[in-house]
Amino acid sequence: MTCGHCVASVTEELSEVPGVTGVEVELSSGTVTVTSSRPLTDDEVAAAVAEAGYAVASGS
Template identity: 60%
Template sequence: MTEATYTVAGMTCEHCARSVTEEISEITGVQDVAVDLGSGAVTVTSAETLPTDAVRAAVSEAGYELTSD
């Protein structure tokens, strides 16, 4: 099991957090997604290391921008 934290720009409310969580959760191997709205941090727990491009695409699909990984 691995854990990675990313920074996502533009999230301002619980709806934002849910959208990002739902999209990232669809990536194969993801077991948990935790969002901290205050800092924009998104911590992803997965079976193995996820490709950053997959996380970036999921965040983009939710309407937000991955600003760091």
Template identity: 55%
Template sequence: MSEVRFLVPGMTCGHCVNAVSTELSSVPGVETVEVDLETKTVVVIGARIDPNDLIAAVDEAGYEAVGLS
């Protein structure tokens, strides 16, 4: 399992959290998505996760992923 953390500074409400979570959950290999609206932090856990796929998923939701690690 691998864990990827990043910020999504554009999230401002529950709808934002749902949109980001839904898109990230559809990425192959993703098993768990944790989103904290207060800190605007996202943690994705899964197997063989491609960071480029995560960036694309957040972009598809209408937001920007920052500080992918």
């Protein structure tokens, strides 16, 4: 992610996942924090990020 439009795209797609109550994106590090009212699967998060045109990095 390199700009505000990138942040908006990722935020929008993740916000559409059922149960998501908040999304915070740190552009400088590419870190995304998602809060939700239910447990989310890795696949749900990865699919939303992919829909925005990005990929989830592996690792911790």
